[in-house]
Amino acid sequence: MRAPDDDGPFFHGTAAALPPGALLTAGFRSNYRPDVVMRHVYVTALRDGAGLAAELAVELVGGSATPHVYEVEPTGPLEDDPNVTDQRYPGNPTRSYRTTQPVRIVREVHDWTRLTPEALETWRERIVAKAPEERGEILN
Known part of the structure; x- marks a missing residue:
């Protein structure tokens, strides 16, 4: 994995209501594959990309939560997300x-x-609507 050439700002979308200063950490179930415990926290430099993630997170928890998009500050190094970078799209659009x-x-x-x-x-x-095993592999 290579380090990104992106200075941000960075955003994270979720169904969770969280206060400023809160830390998002790895170790929680994936929004896309609830059977997978994530070893990473995911961010994007695209505000609307985080919005999409937030809306999908709400859908996957049953649709009753409110989607939230947060500006976030990484506390450590970032790497390109291999789930989309070059796997599905050339580069990291x-x-x-x-x-x-x-x-x-x-x-x-x-x-x-x-x-x-x-x-x-x-x-x-x-x-x-797909079963978790039909949602595709997550490179974790």
Whole structure:
């Protein structure tokens, strides 16, 4: 893995309501494959990319939570996210990264683009509605 050439800011999307200063740490179940315990925390330099992650996280926990997007500050080195970098897209157009170190929440951001109901339904069909073993491998 190579270190990213990205200075941020970085964002993380989730269904969890968290205060500024809170630390996101590895060791929790994947939003996309609940049978997988993640060894990394994932971030993106694209605010709307974090929004997509937040909306999918809400869908995967049953749709009753509120999606949250946070500006975050990594406390350790980042590496390209191998789940999208070169695996599915050449380079790293999603500007997605991961770290084994905690990520500190700076603030919640609200100016991200929400998915339309139609777009959310498309994602639900592509990922959420599938059984965990059909969602694809996660390089953890």
